Amino acid sequence: MENTGNNHDNLLNPRAVEELKEKEFDELFEIIKFVTPGTELRTAIDDISRAGMGALIVLGDSDHIVQLTNGGFKLNCKFSSQQLVELCKMDGAIILSDDAKKIVYCNTMLVPDHKIPTNETGTRHKAAERTAKQINVPIIAVSERRKIVTLYYKDMRYVLRSSEELLSKASETLRMLEKHKDLLNELLVNLNVLEFTNFVSLQDIILPLQRMEIIKRIAETIRKYIIELGTEGNLVKILFKEIIKDVEKEKTFLLKDYSRNWEFSRTALPTLTLDELIDTDNILRILLYSSPNDSVKSRGYRLLNKTNLNKEIISSFIDSFENFQQILDSMNSNPEKIENTLGDKNLKKLKNDLENLKEQALLGKKI
Numbered sequence: 041m042e043n044t045g046n047n048h049d050n051l052l053n054p055r056a057v058e059e060l061k062e063k064e065f066d067e068l069f070e071i072i073k074f075v076t077p078g079t080e081l082r083t084a085i086d087d088i089s090r091a092g093m094g095a096l097i098v099l100g101d102s103d104h105i106v107q108l109t110n111g112g113f114k115l116n117c118k119f120s121s122q123q124l125v126e127l128c129k130m131d132g133a134i135i136l137s138d139d140a141k142k143i144v145y146c147n148t149m150l151v152p153d154h155k156i157p158t159n160e161t162g163t164r165h166k167a168a169e170r171t172a173k174q175i176n177v178p179i180i181a182v183s184e185r186r187k188i189v190t191l192y193y194k195d196m197r198y199v200l201r202s203s204e205e206l207l208s209k210a211s212e213t214l215r216m217l218e219k220h221k222d223l224l225n226e227l228l229v230n231l232n233v234l235e236f237t238n239f240v241s242l243q244d245i246i247l248p249l250q251r252m253e254i255i256k257r258i259a260e261t262i263r264k265y266i267i268e269l270g271t272e273g274n275l276v277k278i279l280f281k282e283i284i285k286d287v288e289k290e291k292t293f294l295l296k297d298y299s300r301n302w303e304f305s306r307t308a309l310p311t312l313t314l315d316e317l318i319d320t321d322n323i324l325r326i327l328l329y330s331s332p333n334d335s336v337k338s339r340g341y342r343l344l345n346k347t348n349l350n351k352e353i354i355s356s357f358i359d360s361f362e363n364f365q366q367i368l369d370s371m372n373s374n375p376e377k378i379e380n381t382l383g384d385k386n387l388k389k390l391k392n393d394l395e396n397l398k399e400q401a402l403l404g405k406k407i
Contacts (some may be wrong), residue, residue, distance in 0.1 A: 068196055069267050071178045074099060074140050075191070076270025077203045081140050084121035085182060085189055085200075088128050094184035096133040096164050097124075101144040104175040105135060112148025119143050128182075133167075168192045203272050210265035210276045214283070217258045221283050224251040225406055228290065232401035235338050238365045242332050245298045246323045252291040253309055253317055259284050293342035297364075300328035340364035346407055347393035349386065357381055368394070 075082045081097075088095045098105055112132050117123070119141050127134055132147035152170035160166045168181040172192035179192045180200075189200040227248040234240045262280050266273040292306065299305035308326045316322045324332060343364065344354050360381050361367050370377050371391050379387045400407045 064194070064196065068191075068193055068198060069264065071099065071191065071193055072198070072200075072268060073270070074178075075180065075189075075200060076268060076272075078271035080119065080121045081124075081136075082270070084124040085180065087121065087125045088182050089187045089189060091125070092184060092187070093125075093128055093182070094164055095128040095180070095182040096150065096168055097128075097180040097182075098133055098135045098150070098171070099140060099178040099180070100138050101135050101142075102138075102175075102177070105171070105177055106145075108150055108152055108171055108175065109133070109135070109145065109148040110151050112145050114145055115143050117143050165190065169197065201268065203269060206265055206269050207272070207276070210262060210269065210273065213258060213262050213265065214276065214279055217255060217262065217280070217283055220251060220255050220258065221287070224248055224255065224287070227251060229401075229404055229406055232343070232397075232407055233404075235343060235364060236368070236398045236401050238337070240336055240338060242298075242324060242327070242329060242334060242336050243320070245294065245327070245336065246320045246332075249291065249294060249309070249323055249327075250317060250320065252287055252294075253312070254314075255284065255287055256291075256310070257314070259287075290342065293345055295327075296341040297338040298327060298336055304328070337363035337365055340367055343394075343397060346397060347390055349382075349390055349393070353382070 073079075075085060085095070085097075119136065123143065124134060127143065127146045130147040133145075133150050134143060135145040135148065136142065137144055150167040150171050152167060152174045154170070156170040156173050158166050158169045160169050162183070165181050165183070168179040168190070169192050171177065172179045173195060176194050181190045181192065182188075183190070191198045191200060227244075231240070231244055231248060234244055259280070262276070266277050266280065269276065292302075295302040295305045295309075305326050305328070309323070312322055312326075320332075329336075340358050340361070340363070341354070344358065344367075345351065349357070358367075360377070361370070367378070371394070375387060378390070382390065397407050
C-alpha cells in the first residue's frame with residue numbers, strides 16, 4: 041500500500057497554492073485548520089508518521105463516503121489521538137465525523153471509481169486521490185517509508201509540513217516583509233515632505249503604491265504559514281500584525297488622494313501580476329493618468345486622517361476644497377472658509393495639528 045511518490049516534485053507549495061482560485065484556496069485552508077500543529081488530529085498524524093506507519097484518514101462520514109467503503113467496523117466513538125494511532129495499526133481507512141470529534145469507522149476499504157485519473161502510484165494514495173475527487177471530501181494519506189503527510193481535497197493535493205520547516209520559512213518571509221516595510225516608510229516620509237511643500241509628482245505616488253502591493257502579496261504568504269502553524273504560529277502572528285499595521289489604510293488614503301477613480305484603482309491594482317506591478321506604467325494607467333508628467337496634487341485624505349479632526353467630517357471638509365494645498369493656503373489667506381465648514385474650535389485644532397505634522401515631516405520623521 042506504500043506510495044512510491046514519483047509525483048513528489050509536483051507537490052503544491054505556497055506559491056502554487058496562490059494560483060488556485062480564491063474560493064478553492066479558502067476551502068483548502070479551512071480544512072488545514074483541522075490538522076494544524078497543536079490539534080489532536082495533527083498530534084495523532086505526527087505520532088503515526090514517526091512510528092513509521094501508514095494511514096488513510098477521511099474527514100467526513102456522509103452517506104456518499106459510506107457508499108464508497110467496503111468492510112471494516114463501525115465505532116462511532118469519541119475521537120482521541122491515542123486511539124487513532126492504535127487503529128492505524130490496521131491497514132484500512134479511518135473515517136472521522138465532519139468535525140473530527142468522532143471516529144466513525146475503522147479498518148474499512150475505500151473503493152472509488154477506478155476510472156478517475158490519478159498521478160499517484162501507491163494503492164493508499166490512489167484511493168485517497170480518487171475518493172477526494174469523486175465526492176469532494178478531505179482525505180489524509182500518511183506514507184510509511186517517506187513519512188510524508190498528504191491532504192487531498194477535490195482536485196487539490198497539499199503536503200503538510202513540519203512546524204520547524206514552517207517556522208523557518210515564516211521567519212524568512214517576515215524578514216523580507218520587514219525590509220519592504222522599511223522601504224515603504226522611507227517613501228512615505230519623503231512623500232510627507234513633498235505634500236506639505238507642494239512638489240509631488242506621479243512617481244512619488246506610484247513607488248509607495250507599488251511597495252504596498254508587494255507587501256500585501258508577501259503578507260498573503262505569511263497568513264498561510266500562520267494558518268498552517270496553528271497555535272505554534274502565535275509569535276509569528278504578533279510580529280506580522282505589527283509589521284503590516286496601517287499599510288492597507290495608508291494605501292486606501294493614497295488612492296483617494298491621487299486616483300481619478302479610487303474605487304476602480306483599488307479593484308484593479310490587485311489584478312496585476314508581479315511582472316506587471318514592477319512596470320510603473322501599469323500603475324500609472326490604473327490611477328487613470330496618461331503621462332507620468334501629468335500634474336498631480338493630494339486631496340488630503342492621508343494627512344488629514346493623521347490629525348485629530350473628526351474622521352466623520354473629513355470627507356465633507358475635503359469636498360469643499362480642490363486639493364490639500366488649497367486647504368493649507370486657506371489656513372492663512374481665507375480661514376473663514378474653513379471656519380464656516382468646521383467651526384472656530386476645529387479650525388484652531390486643525391491648524392495646530394497640521395503645523396505639528398509639517399514640522400515632523402520636514403525633520404524627516406515618520407508621521
